[in-house]
Amino acid sequence: MDFQWTPEQQAFRHEVRAFLAEHLPPDWEQMAEGPASHAQTAFAREFCRKLAAAGLLVPHWPARWGGRDADPWTALILAEEMWMAGEPRGGQYMNVNWIGPTLMRYGTPEQQERHIPPMARGEVLWCQGFSEPEAGSDLASLRTRAERAGAGYRINGQKIWTSYAGDADYCFLLARTAPGKAGITIFLVPMDRPGITVRQIPSIIGEGDIHEVFFDDVEVAEEERLGAEGQAWEIIATALNLERVGIPRYALAAKAVRRAVAILQREGRFRGAVADQAARAAAACEAARLYSYALVDKRARGELPGPEASAARYATVLCERLAAEFVVEHLPEALAGGEPLLLAHHQRAIVAGIASGAAEIQLNLIASQLLKLPREPR
Template sequence: MNFEWTAEESAFRKRLQDFLAATLPEDWERFSQHGPASPALTEYARSFCGKLAEEGLLIPHWPTEIGGAGADPWRQAILAEEMWIAGEPRGGQYMNVNWVGPTLIRYGSPEQRARYLPPIAQGAALWCQGFSEPGAGSDLASLRTRAVLEGDHYRVSGQKIWTSYAGLADTCFLVCRTSEDRKKGISILLVPMDTPGVTVRQIPSLIGEGDIHEVFFDDCLVPIGARLGEEGQAWEIIAYSLTNERLGIPRYALARAALDRAVQVLQAQDEFAAEAVRLEAAHCAALCEAARMASYAIIDRRCRGEAIGAESSSARFATIMAERRVAEFAVEYLPEALADAHPYLKMHHQRGIVAGIAAGAAEIQLNIIATDVLKLPREPR
């Protein structure tokens, strides 16, 4: 792997940094504490993403025939890193450009692509993913939300939980059961959130503003044209989507930026000389670099056209470790940050504290690594 950025890649990063400096409001660090799914940040993100789109910076990694620039995965990684270092001003729309749009490009019907891709490309859409359920958190094969075909509509009944952005989303990427087969009986429906019978309830959050919800589907009628792909194809589609999702969330970049900010504050306060503080900062930096390299190795494989499998979970868990350690470092040595003394560090803490839950629980990632990467037996022999 070449560890040097090309001149073009460096120029692209500088262009993004200049755009952020010119576009984000002066009180952005404090404003960003609202949280990615808050009404305030969601409203701001629509304006921000619209400006990104005008500059050709919202979907540069999409194919040119869809409105993108055909940029390679390294440009996508640079874009995501700079957005996360800034505190992700795209809000929940990062999902749109990272995996919802690309999944629709690959599996959507012409009608679905015509309906959903333009609003995403303009920065005017917000999606949520209806995956987890009570009793079926990250085990999608156990889901019970059912879609029964009746003529030219599906009748959908069930419940989803821990659904990010559902309270303000336009459309739900809904995973549901269409037959009894454990895996082949799962399908995907694209369900407008204003469909009669859809009810959203916010789950209270211990920190910041609540980003997660319960979603209930009570005999919702969804047209058959809203099905993405074929019946029973969900497993293949989800595998493709999650690979894009996990590599498109470089939380390690925010963690490293927060660590650097914390060290600068400690140095300014003459509190960085102690060996214990310096050693812990070094541990945090090492974890951030390990997460970055694990992600870069997978991006390199994407550029080579190689298939990516369960090893993406290794990169995901490395990022979880980095985020948690940096958040703990700030709490230990700069606790005043949680009382608004250092807004950037508080923002990172709010993002980092859920790192092991969002985008797949840490324990589930470890199970995947154990069984699919290390090939360990599921039960003692």
């Protein structure tokens, strides 16, 4: 694999950096604390509109849907720069990474016309209604029901940990239409539909980040179902693969390590065991970056990511944890104020390995699918 960036790729990175330099406010690092605060989400709405107008929100989407037909490397460069800047797109990164592309693949022409152009213009915020109180890693056991009612469905149940739900316009919702894994169906539900109640869960990672969402006799039309009844599992397998390689969290972790090292060097405290630990964290960030690049390379060659996606994701979890531990051990005062970038990274790293799926599940997948280890006899 050739790891040199082409002149065009370098120019694109500069274009994104110049946009960020022009459009992020001087106090942005403070705002980037509390990754999904209401203030950041409100800022993201304006920011994404401007990003879209500059052709930088969905460059990797087809021109037909407002993109530039750019390759997966362009998407990666964009995501690296955004994540390093504290993800100023807020929850709209989900639209860009996987909700839009999933609708392009599985939506009806009407669903596509309705939902994709507003995403490409940076005007809508979606949330992901998957997890339930008893169904996180074991998503197939979810209990929210969608029962046939007249020409559509009636939905009852509860979701939990739903990021951005308090500000979202739509929910990409999983609900059960029949028993078992093959009985789960996707609905595209407006969040202002009667019967939906959103309750914020207090959290140290930012007010407005996670929520419970209750569905009480929520009526949805047949046309709001994505795909066929029971097709959710197939559709979300594609969607989650897009999501897993879509967040270059290593980029912010590496930046946090560099920032912490610079402070420690300035203060004459960067030596011995401190330097060793910094090197381990920096090496882990680099490993996660290269694992992710191998996946992007595969995608650029038109191949779907396989079980190596789990290795890339686990490597990323490890690097975020090592970077956070390094800062906590050697620069804890930075987290008490004065270094918003380090605090912003710390808040994101706290949930590494649980927020978009438990790390242990990735380890299971690495063991069974990548290393093909035998299962222990029961």
